[in-house]
Amino acid sequence: MPAAIKPILCVVTSHPIRGDSGEPTGFAMVELTHPLDVFEKAGIPVEIASIRGGHPPIDFFDLSDPVNARFWKDKTFREMLAHSRVLGELDPSGYSAVFFAGGHGTMWDFADSEAVQNVIRKIWEAGGIVSAVCHGPAALVNATLSDGKHLVAGKRIACFTDEEEAEVKYTHVVPYLLATTLKQRGALHQPAPNWSENxxxxxxxVTGQNPASAHGVGEAVVARLKTGVSH
Incomplete structure (x- = not known):
């Protein structure tokens, strides 16, 4: 294991409304807390950032989930969340990995964010890990490398599927279908049955399909950081 692993940058959406529906949205709590739980237990420091900074909007706020409940009672976490860093103000060289949590809000502010594109490019080209879960891979939609190619081109990925979007009845609410769009960018989409861990x-x-995949994404990120995967 490397002597000192730089922090993992965890990024969440700042977008509070689900399109024209008027329904509140934001980041999915479980998709942040479950990877954080894994990172914490591995002893790897984390920082939380959002597109606009400050307290990000929360969706799927389920305190019956024991991991959610533990973090919500943790003053350090609450403080970190309330004062999330502005993504565009951070130096990507300070992080070993970037992780993008999901939640429908990401569909409106991740893909076109220059800050998102910059942090992905810089961390990837420095040999770091890029990871996301559920709608978090919206961050990858317009992420290109210095040669102009899409990061996802020719790479196997998982994300919230078009079928899952249809099941929650937001197909005509979201601005684009995530899986379809990533495939258009050249990604090799690897779907699993709705709501199963993938x-x-x-x-x-490192990518995951849905909320059930959040813990596994965290484990995969830690495994790669500990073994120093560089390809």
Whole structure:
């Protein structure tokens, strides 16, 4: 294991409304806390950032989930969340990995964010890990490398599927279908049945399909950081 692993940057959405529906949205709590639980137990420091900074909007706020409940009672976590860093103000060289949590809000502010694209490019090209779960891979939609190619081109990925979007009845609410769009960027989409855990690892790219995959994404990121995967 490397002597000192730089922090993992955990990024959440700042977008509070689900399109024209008027329904509140944000980041999915479980998709942040479950990976954080894994990172914490591995002794790897984390920082939380959002597109606009400050307290991000929360969706799927389920305190019957024991991991959610533990973090919500943790003053350090609550403080970190309330004062999330502005993503565009951070130096990507300070992090070993970036992790994008999901939640429908990501569909409106991740893909076109220059800060998201910059942090992905810088961390990836420095040999770091890029990871995301559920709708978090919206961050990868327009992420390109210095050669202009999409990061996901030719890489195996998982994300919230079009079928899952249809099941929750937001197909015509979201601005685009995530799986379809990533495939258009050249991604090799690896879907599993709706709501089943599905973590796909392609070198330093780690992605998960849905909330059930959040813990596994965290484990895969830690495993790669501890073994120093560099390809």
């Amino acid at each position: 973590v796909v690892v392609d070198g330093r790219l």
